[in-house]
Amino acid sequence: MxxxxxxxxxxxxxxxxxxxxxxxxxxxxxxxxxxxxxxxxxxxxxxxxxxxxxxxxxxxxxxxxxxxxxxxxxxxxxxxxxxxxxxxxxxxxxxxxxxxxxxxxxxxxxxxxxxxxxxxxxxxxxxxxxxxxxxxxxxxxxxxxxxxxxxxxxxxxxxxxxxxxxxxxxxxxxxxxxxxxxxxxxxxxxxxxxxxxxxxxxDYLGYMLSFLNKSERNRLNIQNELEDKYSINEELIQKLQKLPLNNSIVNNKTVLENFFIENNISVEKAKKIFASLKDTDGIILKYKDIIKNIQIVKKTTIETLEYFKENITKNLTKYSGDDKIIEKYMWLSKYLNESISLFPELDFIESYKIK
Known part of the structure; x- marks a missing residue:
């Protein structure tokens, strides 16, 4: 029914x-x-x-x-x-x-x-x-x-x-x-x-950290695919993802031709890069979108971790003599540290643990 x-x-x-x-x-x-x-x-x-x-x-x-x-x-x-x-x-x-x-x-x-x-x-x-x-x-x-x-x-x-x-x-x-x-x-x-x-x-912290972790994995998977399939290394990927690429192959061609000249890229490698744009997945454009999304999520997540650590640390000292209030911040401290420990691949968040 x-x-x-x-x-x-x-x-x-x-x-x-x-x-x-x-x-x-x-x-x-x-x-x-x-x-x-x-x-x-x-x-x-x-x-x-x-x-x-x-x-x-x-x-x-x-x-x-x-x-x-x-x-x-x-x-x-x-x-x-x-x-x-x-x-x-x-x-x-x-x-x-x-x-x-x-x-x-x-x-x-x-x-x-x-x-x-x-x-x-x-x-x-x-x-x-x-x-x-x-x-x-x-x-x-x-x-x-x-x-x-x-x-x-x-x-x-x-x-x-x-x-x-x-x-x-x-x-x-x-x-x-x-x-x-x-x-x-x-x-x-x-x-x-x-x-x-x-x-x-x-578990709202786990939610955001897992989302960021998954996005980072997707980025690495596409990065590896670009290296394996098109011989485009990480340094070149970083340069490419800054270009104003869009879904118009004609516009991308003009942008890329100038990019190839400026970076002394061979005709053979240039063909591979251009082929990647014609890939059915639009792999470079997809990579660029993932980078943009990661930057937004990463910024929000890091800011929140900073606020967590700052306020918990401050209040652990401020209410050290009040058992009822200190319990709340001890719980938050444990929750923060445990959440961070679940995602060791996100090594940049380790510093937000409360010692």
Whole structure:
């Protein structure tokens, strides 16, 4: 029997900002807080527009199957993915219902980077698959999903983690599909990790590091193919990927002819380079696109790791005498170090571990 996809609800709280709100005692401070939250809202909305653009030409556009709504309430926000009326058989039902989590996780990572950068704060929360509705215009959210996600955040997410509800965890098929999606990113990554108290939390750092790791592997595979098939070494690849190449062979020919002359490249090698552009995969253009994507992901990831290390280190010292608060930063320190250790191929991230 075919059925609609699952709905997902996140309740996320900016950990520590409630205490800061106690100091809001004039209009200037209130305006600063409101502008900060507006920035968070615009960031989420902007990322969603980019995601929709990315998916519009895909065979399966996840935004054809889901509406994503977000509302900010004080220092918290609610995010829900509401299924449209499409009906799916069991395999696709689980596949697309769980895949949307990968998209939502990227949004959360971008939001976390912003919050860390602006305020040096972290997120905690809960995830439910029960019903929630959001009235964006009036900043209202209602439903069982909201209550369950809020309960997870307030009762159990005592450290900065985003917890999965028990009914999701106990659904074997859901967890199996989460694992399958994770494996498409990296063998060392699972979108949800088990903590020592048997709760599962969202592994947003692993998500981004695995994405970067996979992109680097793709780059190396194409680089090796270029060397083996076209005798184009790494130095030449780096020069080629800086050229203004496009999908017009005629335009590329003019650019490349000038490039060959400037770099004293033989006619034989020039023919191989030009042949690579005619390759059915457009291998040099593909390599150039991967480099561009890696640069964007790498920049975002490194900035976030820097903010993680800076704020955790600072607060480990600041709250050294407060056992309740220090627990949160000890957990984050362990999470950061373990995440980095899973990806030894990304040797440039090793320096962001907390010693």
């Amino acid at each position: 075919k059925k609609k996809l699952m709905q997902w609800t996140y309740f996320l709280d900016i950990l520590g900002y409630g205490e800061e709100q106690k100091n809001i005692d004039n209009q200037e401070k209130a305006d600063a807080f409101i502008n900060f939250m507006k920035g968070s809202k615009y960031l989420i909305e902007g990322q969603e527009q980019l995601d929709k653009f990315f998916y519009k030409d895909k065979e399966h556009n996840i935004y054809d199957y889901y509406d994503v709504k977000t509302v900010f309430i004080s220092d918290s926000f609610v995010l829900t993915a509401i299924p449209k009326e499409n009906l799916f058989d069991e395999e696709d039902y689980y596949y697309f219902s769980t895949f949307i989590i990968m998209e939502l996780t990227f949004k959360i990572f971008i939001l976390l980077e912003y919050i860390l950068k602006e305020k040096g704060l972290f997120l905690r929360g809960g995830i439910s698959k029960k019903f929630t509705d959001i009235d964006i215009e009036n900043s209202l959210a209602v439903g069982k999903g909201l209550i369950e996600a809020y309960s997870l955040e307030s009762k159990f997410a005592n450290v900065p983690r985003i917890l999965l509800s028990k009914d999701i965890l106990n659904d074997f098929k859901i967890m199996e599909f989460f694992l399958n999606h994770s494996k498409n990113y990296s063998e060392n990554f699972s979108i949800f990790k088990k903590d020592k108290d048997n709760f599962y939390y969202l």
